[in-house]
Amino acid sequence: MKTLISSDIKVTKDEKCESVDSTKYRGMIGTTHLRLCYPKGTGIETVVYADSDHAGDYVDRKSTNGICTFVGCCLTSWFSKKQTAFAISNIEAEYISTEKACQQALWMKQALIDYDVRLDDIPIMFDNKGAIDHSKNPVQHSRTKHIEICHQFLRDNVPKGHISIEKVPSVDNIADILTKPLKHKSFNYLRLGLGMMEHIP
Template identity: 45%
Template sequence: MIHHQKYVKELLKKYDFESAKVNHTPMGPATRLDEDPNGKSVNQTNYTGMIGSLLYLTASRPDISFSVGLCARFRSNPKESHMTAVKRILRYLRGTNNLCLFYPRAGAFDSKGFADADYAGDLVNKKSTSDMVQFLGFCMVSWSSKKQNIVALSTVEAEYIAAAACCSQLLWIKQQLRDFGIIYDCVPIYCYNTSAICISKDPVYHTRVKHIHIRHHFLKDNVEKGLIKVDFYETENQIDDILTNPLNREKHEKMRMELRMLKLR
């Protein structure tokens, strides 16, 4: 079990949230943060310190990765609306301080990845947010929630870029495991966007995606080599949604369980 329980307690004590009201999700499902130019400014040093502390915590708490990453985009000029969002994360941590990443001793050891994207989710520059999760058996070994470097011109492009990033990480994991004598022929990536899957398999689609940067087409190259395969996965079961969007309590807790985040005994 991997956790930062002691660190969370110290963090809550440092910012005087030990007896604060508990929230059941790190961010409300309707929350949409922007630069808030008319909002009241808050202390930048204090805000940056809180963000830095929370970013460190994401090493064992993927359930707050999206929320912390979104709030971190406004460190240069934080407003009250941004501080309110950060405080909600702290109140969520107070109610979930006993969560840990669980790694069972035995079980399957197959490798797989999940990729998703929130198209044009950033209200400031309309860039999409990519998320990906990689598993070895039932164990989550790698995850990421990151704003894309380019502005995607379609949902398909945003999803394809996310899948390409997941492919890169899975190839790195395969190489690391090869050093230990564990060899995989083909690793699946699960994606719910059928058009993105078709782009990775069918060259006919390439005339429609010339605007996608050439570096992202290495996903198709690895699919053709048989190192990676991209399979369909239903939207409602996409377990990495927690890294892309703010969710309601029911779905947030369901996704958290799917990521093997359990309560400490």
């Protein structure tokens, strides 16, 4: 399967061109043969993958978050969303993305309690060592003071054991598929990681 967009194209807004109805293209993606697979008996181990594309928007230079939540090996929630604040560095963009993943992990943990399922810490997987170190280090460095107070939420939940922060190699970070265009091989590898299998009726 080809990727949805070329990884070489830099998409920008052209104010001079005629406006295009985006709804025309939503059904033209060409992935109707793909299905999310939910095998039986996969367990309840919950893992959240987080990634960001630092300053990936070529118009406003904001970063994009990608978050994937798995219960067992089943993808249960995902989103891709532009960050509302500017990230000065790649570490900050990744840190913001991981904080959003922490919110998602805690929500999932609470939702499972409603079904009498109690989880220990939920691992959040991401690929930036600097952001991992920043989340575990309680010392505030002068060069990171510009990070808003809301991002201290992540730092607060690591020592309490609600979540754990773990490094995943960049090539295996499933959330990468939600942040930027990828080459064909990487796209298909991560698509399979999401549990999207080809379904031929």
